[in-house]
Amino acid sequence: MPFCQISLRAGKPEADRQAILDNLYKAFRETLGVPEGDQFMTMTEHDAANFRYGNAFGVTRSDDLVYIAITVFDTRTPEQKKALYKRIAELLGESPGIRPEDLFIVLTGSAKENWSFGHGVAQFA
Structure with missing residues (x-):
């Protein structure tokens, strides 16, 4: 049950944005065993003034960076x-x-009791 938030510079074509969402879901299914239909993802686009990055850790990034x-x-x-x-x-x-x-990928683990999948219920608590 991944919850995924994607941030990128504004201006990418819709086909590119959909490919990102589709391929992330495919990667979740293939590597984490996520069940069919388990898609909880958001994507936000940012103008250049609100999107910063650096070239830390020996990685040379471009304006195509995706968080x-x-x-x-x-x-x-x-x-x-x-x-x-x-x-x-x-x-x-x-x-x-x-x-x-x-x-640039950040994965955070959270205890199951910290999740509510709807109805105001902690399904795993």
Whole structure:
């Protein structure tokens, strides 16, 4: 049950934005075993004045940078996380053609009791 928030510079074609959403979902399904239909993602676009980045950690980024913040249950193994990062880079490299240097991914684990999937109920508490 990933919750994914994507941030990027404004102006990308709709086809590129849809490819990002579709391929993230595909990566979740392939590496984390996310069930069919389990899609909880948002995308926000920012003008240049409200979108900053640096070239820290020896990575030369461009204005095509995409921030991906993923929150999942805290039960994911390091191997699953590594597989997810790799698969995201592969799929988004294929379509819409994002360079791996332009992917900044943060994955946060959260205890199951911290989630409510609707009706004001903590389904796993």
